[in-house]
Amino acid sequence: MAAAATSARSAAPSSQPVRVVLRVRPFLPSEATSAAAPCVSLLGSHPGSEVTVQLKDQHTSRSEHYKLDAFFGQEDSISQIFDREVSTVIQGIFEGVNATVFAYGATGSGKTYTMQGTEDFPGLIPLAASTVLALCTGTWCSVEISYYEVYMERCYDLLEPKAKEIMALDDKDGNMQLKGLSWVPVRSMEEFQELYSIGVQRRKVAHTGLNDVSSRSHAVLSLRVSADVVKGRINLIDLAGSEDNRRTFNEGIRLQESAKINQSLFTLSNVISALNKNELRIPYRESKLTRILQDSLGGSSRAVMIACLNPAEYQESVNTVSLAARSRHIGNFTSSASKQETPKVKVDMEAKLRAWLESKGKTKSIQRMDGLFSPIASKTPFSVSHMKQPASSRISCRSKAMDQDGGKIKKILFDPEVHVPTEKIPREHMQNEVNTPKKVLPSVTQCKEKHEASLRKALSPISSNVVPTNQQISDNVNCAILLEPQTPIETSKIEKIPGATLLDKFNALGSNLKEALVQQYLDFLNVANKEELQQLKGIGVRRAEYILELREESPTPFKTLADLENIGLSSKQIQDILRKTASGIFK
Numbered sequence: 086m087a088a089a090a091t092s093a094r095s096a097a098p099s100s101q102p103v104r105v106v107l108r109v110r111p112f113l114p115s116e117a118t119s120a121a122a123p124c125v126s127l128l129g130s131h132p133g134s135e136v137t138v139q140l141k142d143q144h145t146s147r148s149e150h151y152k153l154d155a156f157f158g159q160e161d162s163i164s165q166i167f168d169r170e171v172s173t174v175i176q177g178i179f180e181g182v183n184a185t186v187f188a189y190g191a192t193g194s195g196k197t198y199t200m201q202g203t204e205d206f207p208g209l210i211p212l213a214a215s216t217v218l219a220l221c222t223g224t225w226c227s228v229e230i231s232y233y234e235v236y237m238e239r240c241y242d243l244l245e246p247k248a249k250e251i252m253a254l255d256d257k258d259g260n261m262q263l264k265g266l267s268w269v270p271v272r273s274m275e276e277f278q279e280l281y282s283i284g285v286q287r288r289k290v291a292h293t294g295l296n297d298v299s300s301r302s303h304a305v306l307s308l309r310v311s312a313d314v315v316k317g318r319i320n321l322i323d324l325a326g327s328e329d330n331r332r333t334f335n336e337g338i339r340l341q342e343s344a345k346i347n348q349s350l351f352t353l354s355n356v357i358s359a360l361n362k363n364e365l366r367i368p369y370r371e372s373k374l375t376r377i378l379q380d381s382l383g384g385s386s387r388a389v390m391i392a393c394l395n396p397a398e399y400q401e402s403v404n405t406v407s408l409a410a411r412s413r414h415i416g417n418f419t420s421s422a423s424k425q426e427t428p429k430v431k432v433d434m435e436a437k438l439r440a441w442l443e444s445k446g447k448t449k450s451i452q453r454m455d456g457l458f459s460p461i462a463s464k465t466p467f468s469v470s471h472m473k474q475p476a477s478s479r480i481s482c483r484s485k486a487m488d489q490d491g492g493k494i495k496k497i498l499f500d501p502e503v504h505v506p507t508e509k510i511p512r513e514h515m516q517n518e519v520n521t522p523k524k525v526l527p528s529v530t531q532c533k534e535k536h537e538a539s540l541r542k543a544l545s546p547i548s549s550n551v552v553p554t555n556q557q558i559s560d561n562v563n564c565a566i567l568l569e570p571q572t573p574i575e576t577s578k579i580e581k582i583p584g585a586t587l588l589d590k591f592n593a594l595g596s597n598l599k600e601a602l603v604q605q606y607l608d609f610l611n612v613a614n615k616e617e618l619q620q621l622k623g624i625g626v627r628r629a630e631y632i633l634e635l636r637e638e639s640p641t642p643f644k645t646l647a648d649l650e651n652i653g654l655s656s657k658q659i660q661d662i663l664r665k666t667a668s669g670i671f672k
């Protein structure tokens with residue numbers, strides 16, 4: 086019998102490295118009338134092990150079941166979550182066991198409320214701070230905090246007056262260090278609250294004017310306990326909201342932001358999944374967030390993932406819970422009753438791909454796949470790190486860093502809705518605004534209607550790109566550039582680098598176009614319908630169907646070119662496809 090979504094049930098914490106728990110927020114006043122019942126409910130729990138939850142779409146009766154470590158319903162308080170899930174890991178940091186607690190979920194699902202709370206109902210962050218401080222009282226232990234955000238794979242110190250960017254560098258042991266990150270001692274809750282609330286405001290001030298960036302960054306509050314030497318640390322993270330770009334219609338810089346968010350969340354899930362499966366290779370290095378958290382995720386560290394749900398959003402909840410369940414490496418299953426309602430039953434995708442490859446006699450692909458799924462698999466030669474790290478150099482690295490600044494400036498220039506007080510724009514951005522020739526930059530709105538069409542056109546069957554009219558050529562080329570809006574800023578900035586040559590400038594442009602093409606190709610695979618997919622070279626009916634099934638599992642299964650191995654495309658095939666697409670544009 087299904088228990089009400091509001092009952093508090095949770096399994097006692099286990100010794101697994103990462104616990105994955107569900108948190109359903111109450112309906113907001115604006116949602117109360119539109120949804121009679123929450124889309125998620127607790128089906129059963131087994132003390133000491135796990136819970137089973139049901140997600141049900143009120144409109145279609147479609148339903149899915151998942152197993153997780155604990156369930157917190159609409160009436161459960163944050164302090165209940167704290168007592169059951171967080172207080173135990175706090176004890177560990179005094180014994181040198183690092184911990185990470187993070188809230189994951191779609192925008193508006195209650196992550197910030199859970200982590201930050203309100204004045205009347207403090208969230209997990211203030212509760213953790215007060216517990217740590219209380220445990221230090223009367224001991225030699227001292228407490229320090231740091232607070233930073235990861236935005237577009239770059240880190241900003243929120244305890245510094247100007248949300249200073251901090252560099253993430255490997256130390257001699259291969260561990261990531263945030264160079265220059267402030268660690269501020271706190272002795273009381275008053276001191277903590279003062280620092281924390283300033284940091285929270287800074288997070289908003291730093292990026293709100295640049296279009297909702299506060300919900301587009303991962304914010305990490307760390308508490309570090311030391312006696313003579315550092316004992317341990319807990320990271321409390323309010324992750325950026327996951328996004329489905331088919332629904333948000335993101336484009337331009339927002340699409341890039343969203344891609345980075347989804348990519349880093351996907352990597353985080355892969356890391357957790359690999360940890361829970363005890364794999365030898367943990368893909369920490371595939372995102373900034375997981376690199377930074379490497380010493381707090383895995384090894385002897387403990388972590389708790391709190392998957393937050395909006396009770397009124399079925400599909401969004403399915404996306405969140407399926408990723409959470411995948412992180413826990415406990416596959417979801419569909420009840421026989423709902424199998425009839427739900428034609429697309431979840432299956433083991435790896436087994437399915439294997440069977441499909443076998444049926445096609447693709448033994449080489451199966452061997453490749455074996456390598457891919459092996460725990461000691463090495464990176465594919467065509468992995469994203471290769472794509473994003475131009476062979477040369479210093480100039481290219483710098484140009485990549487500038488790329489993002491350029492994006493922000495452009496947003497300010499072209500979005501009439503955005504009014505950023507000049508004192509809130511970092512000085513280097515103001516400098517760029519003055520120097521950036523507005524006229525030559527393409528407007529996002531001009532490109533808006535062309536965006537999808539040009540994307541489809543650029544990636545349409547190779548044959549249709551072969552003899553475009555002159556107009557088509559210019560449309561394609563323009564849109565390739567429009568879709569990579571930073572390029573004009575990029576090249577103008579390259580010019581200012583002492584010693585930069587014309588060749589550096591050209592290389593920077595080429596590298597950006599290549600990245601843009603790759604990104605568009607991946608985006609296309611993430612959004613195109615079956616017919617459109619089939620028109621792509623190398624993707625027939627079966628592969629198109631398989632792609633759609635992968636998208637059922639995860640809203641954006643293709644984050645990097647390496648993900649294309651999952652559909653049985655070799656790196657050589659991918660290179661050929663992209664090369665032909667690019668040459669089609671310039672014919």
Ligand SMILES: Nc1ncnc2c1ncn2[C@@H]1O[C@H](COP(=O)(O)OP(=O)(O)OP(=O)(O)O)[C@@H](O)[C@H]1O
Binds near residue numbers: 111196393
């Ligand atoms: N347990 C709760 N009780 C009451 N209101 C809640 C609760 N959880 C969330 N809310 C409300 O729901 C709304 C969305 O919550 P919140 O801002 O925390 O979402 P979020 O996931 O952090 O979104 P974003 O990704 O955009 O930052 C807010 O108005 C918040 O006050």
